[in-house]
Amino acid sequence: MPIEIPKDKWPGKIQSVTIGAAAAEGGTRTKSITIGGQTCMPYLHYEAPMPNRPVIAIEIKSRKPDDWSSLLAEVWGDAMNDPAQWAKKAEEAGADLLVLALTLADSPEDAVKAVKAVLGASGLPLVVWGPGQAEKDNELLVPVAEAAKGEKLVLGICEDKNYRTIVATAMANGHLVQARTPMDVNLSKQLNILISDMGMPHDRIIMDPTTGALGYGIEYGYSVMERLRLAALQGDTMTQQPMMVTPGFEAWKTKESKVGEGVPESWGDWKARAINWETLTAIALVESGADIVVLRHPESVKRVSEAIGELISV
Amino acid sequence: MALSGIQIYKLLPQTNCKECGFPTCLAFSMKLAAKQVELSACPYVSEASKKQLAESSAPPVRLITLKANGAEIKAGNEVCMFRHEKTFYNKPGLFIRVKASDPDLAAKVTKADAYKVNYVGMDFTVDGFAVEADGDLTAAVKAIRAVSKRPLILISTDAAALDSALGLLAGEQTLIYAADSSNYEALADTAKKHKAALVVKGDSLDALADLTPKVQAKGVEDMVLDLGGKNLGEWLTRSTQARRLALKSNFKPLGYPTIFFAAQNGVEKEAVYAAQAISKYAGFVILDTFAPEMIYPLLVLRENIYTDPQKPIQVTPGIYEINSPKPESPVLITTNFSITYFSVANEVEGSGLPAWLVVTDAEGMSVLTAWAAGKFDAERIAKAVKGFDVASKVSKKRIVLPGHVAVLSGELEEELSDWEIRVGPREAVDLPAFMKQALN
Numbered sequence: 001m002p003i004e005i006p007k008d009k010w011p012g013k014i015q016s017v018t019i020g021a022a023a024a025e026g027g028t029r030t031k032s033i034t035i036g037g038q039t040c041m042p043y044l045h046y047e048a049p050m051p052n053r054p055v056i057a058i059e060i061k062s063r064k065p066d067d068w069s070s071l072l073a074e075v076w077g078d079a080m081n082d083p084a085q086w087a088k089k090a091e092e093a094g095a096d097l098l099v100l101a102l103t104l105a106d107s108p109e110d111a112v113k114a115v116k117a118v119l120g121a122s123g124l125p126l127v128v129w130g131p132g133q134a135e136k137d138n139e140l141l142v143p144v145a146e147a148a149k150g151e152k153l154v155l156g157i158c159e160d161k162n163y164r165t166i167v168a169t170a171m172a173n174g175h176l177v178q179a180r181t182p183m184d185v186n187l188s189k190q191l192n193i194l195i196s197d198m199g200m201p202h203d204r205i206i207m208d209p210t211t212g213a214l215g216y217g218i219e220y221g222y223s224v225m226e227r228l229r230l231a232a233l234q235g236d237t238m239t240q241q242p243m244m245v246t247p248g249f250e251a252w253k254t255k256e257s258k259v260g261e262g263v264p265e266s267w268g269d270w271k272a273r274a275i276n277w278e279t280l281t282a283i284a285l286v287e288s289g290a291d292i293v294v295l296r297h298p299e300s301v302k303r304v305s306e307a308i309g310e311l312i313s314v
Numbered sequence: 315m316a317l318s319g320i321q322i323y324k325l326l327p328q329t330n331c332k333e334c335g336f337p338t339c340l341a342f343s344m345k346l347a348a349k350q351v352e353l354s355a356c357p358y359v360s361e362a363s364k365k366q367l368a369e370s371s372a373p374p375v376r377l378i379t380l381k382a383n384g385a386e387i388k389a390g391n392e393v394c395m396f397r398h399e400k401t402f403y404n405k406p407g408l409f410i411r412v413k414a415s416d417p418d419l420a421a422k423v424t425k426a427d428a429y430k431v432n433y434v435g436m437d438f439t440v441d442g443f444a445v446e447a448d449g450d451l452t453a454a455v456k457a458i459r460a461v462s463k464r465p466l467i468l469i470s471t472d473a474a475a476l477d478s479a480l481g482l483l484a485g486e487q488t489l490i491y492a493a494d495s496s497n498y499e500a501l502a503d504t505a506k507k508h509k510a511a512l513v514v515k516g517d518s519l520d521a522l523a524d525l526t527p528k529v530q531a532k533g534v535e536d537m538v539l540d541l542g543g544k545n546l547g548e549w550l551t552r553s554t555q556a557r558r559l560a561l562k563s564n565f566k567p568l569g570y571p572t573i574f575f576a577a578q579n580g581v582e583k584e585a586v587y588a589a590q591a592i593s594k595y596a597g598f599v600i601l602d603t604f605a606p607e608m609i610y611p612l613l614v615l616r617e618n619i620y621t622d623p624q625k626p627i628q629v630t631p632g633i634y635e636i637n638s639p640k641p642e643s644p645v646l647i648t649t650n651f652s653i654t655y656f657s658v659a660n661e662v663e664g665s666g667l668p669a670w671l672v673v674t675d676a677e678g679m680s681v682l683t684a685w686a687a688g689k690f691d692a693e694r695i696a697k698a699v700k701g702f703d704v705a706s707k708v709s710k711k712r713i714v715l716p717g718h719v720a721v722l723s724g725e726l727e728e729e730l731s732d733w734e735i736r737v738g739p740r741e742a743v744d745l746p747a748f749m750k751q752a753l754n
């Protein structure tokens with residue numbers, strides 16, 4: 001007897017968003033990437049097709065970071081000293097797009113130079129993050145946005161206190177924005193409203209609900225993402241942006257990933273544990289609806305990419 | 315699925331005799347639907363109605379308990395698709411697969427059995443062993459029972475071998491893997507005889523739904539489903555469909571917990587497969603690899619997915635002594651969120667340096683969350699320092715704030731004017747070095 005499978009039929013649809021512009025669209029990327037467009041919860045192909053697969057970004061920095069785990073320094077090697085080299089290596093490692101994080105030490109000229117170098121070295125679509133201090137973000141992201149006009153970059157990270165300048169420059173120069181809020185459905189919604197109110201079209205906003213790492217808050221992030229996705233499918237237009245999350249950043253902050261010595265024996269081999277920490281954080285987020293996961297270690301990229309392949313190919 | 319008051323009313327005698335203590339049968343049925351009274355208060359319900367009511371109140375996913383002399387693990391009894399709707403209740407058991415033919419069997423089991431890892435004050439272990447009968451199953455079970463008291467899953471379709479092995483496990487609740495349409499009769503008899511639970515396996519949900527009532531008719535109630543599925547995507551679909559059918563359609567033939575073999579497509583995918591299974595409804599997860607660097611993150615993931623996000627795990631506010639502090643030892647300030655407390659306490663403890671750790675009541679929030687929510691401010695910290703009478707324990711009135719809340723130091727100087735306020739590092743990992751260098 002064939003069973004009747006209960007299906008959810010949702011009125012809402014996730015916004016499709018395209019990142020990166022090829023020559024025909026006024027940029028220099030070798031390809032663009034489209035995310036979003038879903039009309040059901042993640043990977044339930046029997047309810048509705050999944051129009052776009054989730055993608056993986058690799059995070060690189062304009063300068064060699066001094067606070068990253070030595071395991072990351074080991075795998076990226078000298079490329080970390082040169083954003084162009086690093087970008088190439090990240091593309092080889094299987095990234096679908098790149099995140100270039102600028103630092104407090106960068107001047108506006110440095111920032112533009114780094115962005116140009118990365119755009120020159122790799123044809124992948126690019127996300128550019130400011131260093132994370134409102135004033136400095138504005139100081140660096142505005143010239144970057146102008147210098148890369150038409151590339152359809154994603155500019156981040158917009159938070160409630162600094163979104164205005166970033167959104168304005170993104171609008172003026174044909175870019176997108178990453179809107180981050182701290183793990184709360186209403187805050188995500190509110191920031192999307194504020195950004196839309198400035199006139200930014202919905203197909204240029206990606207939301208970042210913040211997730212926490214495995215063992216350090218992911219239980220909140222996981223559910224906030226599921227709730228955002230459910231609200232979006234129920235038809236709440238201000239939660240329909242695709243989601244971009246940063247498991248690499250979150251996981252490599254934890255002691256489990258950072259520290260190899262003087263930790264309990266029951267934590268096991270350091271390198272394998274650190275990669276598992278990042279991979280499993282990312283997998284949980286992929287299951288809960290992430291459209292872009294930003295990772296740091298090539299091995300995690302490989303494993304998460306394989307998993308996504310299996311999830312979309314049913 | 316629970317019945318509504320009206321549906322229950324239709325099953326009652328509808329005579330309004332009032333013996334239950336309610337004016338009408340309808341009033342009584344409303345109370346029953348709200349689970350505020352027992353059905354037994356009505357002396358006149360028919361046997362048929364009783365049966366129907368009992369069935370409707372049975373949990374949509376049957377509770378299965380595996381038990382040995384030392385430990386037990388439960389699966390099933392779940393009530394929602396998404397954890398925020400209520401919470402997930404029974405953490406999927408993590409079982410390590412071992413082979414009966416393995417000459418190192420006892421040593422492997424001993425090692426995995428002893429595994430223990432602490433996460434925010436809780437000790438986690440593996441839950442049991444799945445024994446593959448590629449050799450003498452009875453001898454293997456005997457060998458395992460000499461070194462471990464954790465529940466077992468027996469992987470064999472040889473009823474005679476199972477019968478003999480289960481004979482050694484009297485009084486336990488074991489799981490047999492697995493019955494399919496070709497062998498279920500013999501395996502169901504064995505399961506019934508030994509009161510074991512039985513995995514039922516099928517190529518599709520249709521095939522499974524066909525088989526479970528047949529196994530039930532043979533007298534086995536405790537079943538676990540192997541949903542099959544060739545990869546992550548297919549398994550997610552089936553797992554979601556089975557859970558939905560059970561919860562939303564009250565479809566009994568699939569109202570059982572599931573079992574998932576994480577290494578089915580290779581050990582290099584094992585951690586990822588297990589992670590999906592933990593997040594998406596598995597009841598038992600079988601691992602081929604015993605590797606702490608994989609087990610630890612999986613146990614943490616399981617804990618995260620199965621905690622109720624409405625209730626952060628907390629520690630009691632107070633003054634905690636670490637490494638037998640003396641009056642001149644430093645005073646560190648933190649919040650009462652478990653993860654925060656243990657990050658700090660473990661770091662300081664591990665360094666061997668003595669300290670007083672003042673845990674303020676921040677309503678179970680992390681340092682920055684509590685700060686942003688106004689639950690960890692100068693006033694609260696001052697209140698804790700005064701309330702726990704820290705001054706009476708120390709000779710040097712100096713407190714160390716978490717680096718993330720350096721901004722509080724000015725205000726705190728006003729609140730605690732006779733104390734020296736120091737700002738520590740941002741991360742607890744850097745505390746020991748800070749204590750050695752900066753606090754003399």
Ligand code: B12
Pocket residue numbers: 181182183184187210211212213216217218220250626646647648649651653654657658678679680681682683684685686687714715716717718738739740741742743745
């Ligand atoms: C999980 C989380 C939540 C959870 C709460 C979890 C909980 N029980 O606390 C939820 C979802 C409920 C939440 C809510 C909010 N959150 Co919140 N949240 C986080 C998140 C992701 C992780 C926090 C965490 O668990 N960290 C792990 C613990 C162990 O860290 P910790 O307590 O800081 O301890 C470390 C150090 O401080 C240090 N340390 C601790 N004690 C001591 C003591 C001494 C002496 C020293 C030296 C060091 C030290 O050691 C520890 C390990 O290194 C962070 C972002 C992030 N990734 O960090 C945001 C974050 C803390 N949240 C933030 C905000 C704004 C909020 C909200 C106000 C937003 C909202 N939704 O309304 C609310 C406030 C709560 C409320 N109103 O109810 C902001 C704070 C911004 C700021 N800088 O002010 C953050 C930083 C996110 C962000 N980037 O915007 N949050």
Ligand code: SF4
Pocket residue numbers: 326327328329330331332333334335336337338339340342355356357358359
């Ligand atoms: S005792 Fe039974 S029959 Fe009598 S009123 Fe109550 S519910 Fe109705």
